[in-house]
Amino acid sequence: xxxxxxxxxxxxxxxxxxxxxxxxxxxxxxxxxxxxxxxxxxxxxxxxxxxxxxxxxxxxxxxxxxxxxxxxxxxxxxxxxxxxxxxxxxxxxxxxxxxxxxxxxxxxxxxxxxxxxxxxxxxxxxxxxxxxxxxxxxxxxxxxxxxxxxxxxxxxxxxxxxxxxxxxxxxxxxxxxxxxxxxxx
Ligand code: HEC
Numbered sequence: 001x002x003x004x005x006x007x008x009x010x011x012x013x014x015x016x017x018x019x020x021x022x023x024x025x026x027x028x029x030x031x032x033x034x035x036x037x038x039x040x041x042x043x044x045x046x047x048x049x050x051x052x053x054x055x056x057x058x059x060x061x062x063x064x065x066x067x068x069x070x071x072x073x074x075x076x077x078x079x080x081x082x083x084x085x086x087x088x089x090x091x092x093x094x095x096x097x098x099x100x101x102x103x104x105x106x107x108x109x110x111x112x113x114x115x116x117x118x119x120x121x122x123x124x125x126x127x128x129x130x131x132x133x134x135x136x137x138x139x140x141x142x143x144x145x146x147x148x149x150x151x152x153x154x155x156x157x158x159x160x161x162x163x164x165x166x167x168x169x170x171x172x173x174x175x176x177x178x179x180x181x182x183x184x185x
Contacts, residue, residue: 026096035097040088044142046081047119048135050074051128068128078131079123085138086116101149108145115141 029035053066089112122130
């Protein structure tokens with residue numbers, strides 16, 4: 001199939017008009033909710049899930065399994081996720097997302113940029129304990145903002161706490177207190 005330039009000329013302005021009508025054009029990643037769901041959560045999961053451990057019963061015997069990045073490529077993927085988390089902090093601090101929010105919004109956005117620096121250092125150090133520890137700090141920054149800025153319409157019976165706990169973290173069988181309390185001893 002060949003690309004039809006005349007059709008494209010008709011379609012592109014139509015798309016631009018449609019997106020103008022649906023949401024403010026200045027939001028580069030869509031609404032805050034879309035940005036969280038499409039960009040922030042998946043990228044942060046790359047970081048969170050890069051190291052972890054689990055105990056499972058295999059034939060009735062408890063088996064402890066740990067994982068961490070092994071190859072240069074895998075560590076680079078973790079580092080790039082950290083860099084992107086910092087960029088998300090900048091996006092959230094931009095007027096498109098910060099206008100109409102309190103000053104604390106900028107603090108949380110800055111918090112994400114600050115923790116991203118630590119996250120990149122941890123990836124560069126290739127120390128799984130450090131990656132795990134920074135994961136907890138990232139989680140705390142995410143949760144702090146969500147507690148102040150919960151989704152506009154919470155479904156009946158759903159609390160802000162539920163939302164905070166629904167954000168994935170390594171070893172999600174652990175309670176939040178256990179998770180935040182240590183680096184996995
Ligand atoms: C500066 C504030 C802020 C920070 C920091 C923040 N979020 Fe959010 N997040 C929001 C807001 C606001 C919503 C609710 C959007 C809505 O529903 O209107 C949200 C919603 C979400 C959602 C639900 C999306 C959906 O489908 O409804 C997820 C998942 C999420 N955030 C993940 C994260 C993760 C992971 C981090 C940390 C890396 C993070 N957020 C950091 C403000 C923030």
